[in-house]
Amino acid sequence: MRTMTFGKRLLLFCLMVFLVTGVLAVLNWLPSLVQKQTMKRFSSIDAAKKQLRIKHLFLPTLIPEDLRISWPPAEIYAQDVPFSAFIMHLKYKDSNDIGLVIQQTDADAPYQIEPLIKVKTKTEGSQIFVKDRKAVLVPAVCDDDIPCNEVSWNEGGTIITLICKCSAQEVIKIAASTLPGP
């Protein structure tokens, strides 16, 4: 050991760090073997539906073309444990930025799942109706000082939240399209 050069010691140190990294990665993976229904990423909505016991999904049927937001969602995350949650991140067609977040979570959840689009400043919310459901519309400023709007309501024990980097009218239209009926 005493005669080893600095280069060899550095290599030994790097190997050990690599080993610790590997052990941490394995330890991070182990809980998913025990509890399969915790939050994870899915490749498609159907894949999430298959693996989890999602009772009802509220998917938008209308996204205004001029928003240039692409469908299907770029990222889908869902969980059954410790409470039911389904999250979709929709990106712009011409950039990697997220333009719309749709979240649906159990109304009895012990804690809130923070949306990926961060709301920097919120103004007082106003009560609106989304297809006869009482909802709250919050005009806000999101990441990179872009104006955005948040709409949320309780749909039979599920809190549906949409945050869109678009106008209030546009987000209400998208929100309404997630619900059945005219």
Added chain:
Amino acid sequence: MIIRFLFSYPGMYITQSVLHSIIAVIIVELSFFAWDIRDHLTKFRYRLLTLTLPVLMFPLYQAFDPQRGSWYFRLNTALFDSQRWLELNVLGVIPLSIVFVVFLTIVTAVFLFQEILPIFRDRSSGIDPDVCRGTLETLDEMLDSICRTLNIEKPSICIIDEPLPILVTHGFRDHRIIVSNHLIETLDERQLKGALTHEAVHIMRDSSSKTQGIYLLRMLMFYNPVSMIEFRRIVHDDEFICDAITVSKTKDPAALIGAISSFYYHPAETEGLSQMKERIESHSHNLLLDERIARLREIGHEGPERFRWVPFLLTASVILVMGYLVT
């Protein structure tokens, strides 16, 4: 309710500081092996990383990257996410979050009974300066010469009537060396010089202030089992450092080994819980003396080794990067 607390910022701080301490101690111990670190002054500095960094890491990371605490980061970027484990149930019944909180509560109780209560007990049973029997001329001259060699202000000496070997240094600015007459009678002149030089080196290194500072860090992490262990190891390292400096000055390791040997303690073999506690404590005390003697035999009269900054900075960087990815 417990899970909600653990997922809040104070809860994340507590959980992550424990995890970051574990990561830090693993990386530091691996560094000792990879860089062949045996010198205790170097070990002392590396171990300080395990006490200091976990106090600051979580707030530092959150200040630079507020998204780090989000579920999105934990799922997509983190190397290890503690929340995945905390949400598990042991045998499907007991939430692991409760087991974790109970464990931290036990560590906190140990801290209170083992480290806080003795402070109050010692305050009431501390050494009374009135019991000092003055000093001896030979001892005074010896200390005078030691202090000139080490270039420090000469501390006062207090000799106490005690049937046990006692040699401690008190004070932060005005130091006082307290020595029992038993020790003066037991040690020969060379051994006494070695023992007094060791105490003078503590004064030179300002060990009292350093220990207090390190103890404050340890108190901040009262719930952290790693801090509890590492604090003791750092205090032990300080003894090894002072031994190495002592023999580099006196060039007489045999005398210091002789002096250290006189501190072995073997309690009477009787039954009872308090006796068992005493036996465990004396065993760990004697083990430390064994290690100090073995180390002195190994290094001879060489002083501490040169500190190498590159491995130290690499180790600190790995701890910081890995800590960022452990949430």
